[in-house]
Amino acid sequence: MSEAIIPALPTQAPRRRLGHAGFWLAATAAAAILILALRGMGSEYAYFAATFVLQYVVLATAWNILGGYAGYVNFGAAAFFAAGAYTTVAVSKAFGLSLLPCIGIAALVGGALGLGTGILTLRLRGAYFAIATLCLSVVLQTFIVNWSYVGGSRGAYILRPRDVPLGFDSYGGYLCAVVVVLAAAAIAIARSIEVSRLGLGLAALRDDEAAAEAAGVPTLRLKLIATSISGAMMAVAGAPLPYLGSYIEPASAFGLSYAVNAIAMPLIGGTASWAGPLIGAVLLASLQQAATVTISSAANLLIVGVVLVVFVCVAPHGIIGLFRRRR
């Protein structure tokens, strides 16, 4: 029997679920309220901090589609994230496009990269798959370091446009609103997958690939769909990054913190549900942002490591698992 690296969360008797349309409407409403609340605060730091946290919500949610739902642990999240960021750099430099088209193109690049990774690793599972995705990150970083068009190892500067779109008071506010929408969309997509036939098939292949095949599940096809969607969404998470700091270089874009956080956040929140990565990302990213301001950004990975070890020991099914067990 093939084993999933992340234990599946025991589920309880079914509850009444919100339909797809209802959930998308709720996500849209939540995004609108968050944007209005942030605009009400009108602080550049609040915009920056919210953008920082929400990009992790997108990244963790995207990772969880492959890592949580399908049980394929991807150590190469930073590669997809950086692919999105560098797509923005390359496309805006080549065609002078603004952020939104860059995000769309980043999704295509990330999706293609995910599909390619899936095809190359069709027969791999467990630690072998994880190592293969780690290799992808190394290969892609080497490629970017040697690609002078996007700045190579020196990095690249992206200047924020003077004209702020959609009547926002600053580009930081606009960027934050875009990331809020991306986070809401990522959560709604993840939830739609979770309650769909695709989600059922991914859960089956996570638990036992051979038994899933025997039950008629086209496991290879589902795996390719999951790698493509997950890759596209991780690249989307990275696409706004160059505009966030106006500068990007390979060492930080491919940084360990993205790879570690993308895995740690769903694990801490709980991998079996869309809410897990959301809770984990908000908790961990907020903690890291607070540590950056009050202690030092050097403490970030230490915090992630300590929290992760505690959760793996105390709550292997994450925060969601703790609540479900108590119900």
Add this chain to the structure above:
Amino acid sequence: MSDVVLRAHAVGKRFGGFTALSGIDLEVRAGERLGLIGPNGSGKSTFTNCLAGAFANHDGCFTFKEAPLAGLKPHQRARQGLARTFQLPRPFRGLTVAENVRVPLSFGGRGAATMEAAMACLESVDLAGKAHRMPKDLTQVELRRLELARATALQPELLIVDEAMAGLSHTEVDQILALLFRLNEGGTTIIMIEHVMRAVTEFSQRLAVLVAGRKIADGPPADVLALPAVEEAYLGR
């Protein structure tokens, strides 16, 4: 159209230098109950895995409903109506009992994937009362029933039951046997791979015996079990 639902012709399978199956010929007629027996390591499960597509056979071929199975992946064979259970129950442990059955209903493409259909499958194996429980809450015999429910959810023409009685009590064996008889009466052809001789002789209309990867006998149970070669394979000289 012939009433042969499955035909294995000169099937062979090797693992490196070890020959697990060699020249297996077998025909199974529609609606038949065939027992496939043999000592441990005789190739029964390898034969099942080759037939279900989990292993690729090196020699020979299978035809199912007069169409070749070569090149078809396990899920494609399952969708064509060739279902199997596993020697050790392999439930989807992160899914409820009902969701376990919804997987083949959703992907088998041979019926509606509704909750009602899942409950009907579970009722047929007396598991409807545990539809919303997790597999870890089931007993060994209930896990075997869940395996059967998942296989029958594919509405198979041919069901291969791989050692479904292993480790079960006398009463539990009878329960599983009753289930299999019911399925067979519903038109499902069944190949039973089994070590529990009481079950296999009671259930099978015909027995095929594998020893060291070769078929040494094929015929009515009483005749086959009386053969000296079969007796020798089980008891030694």
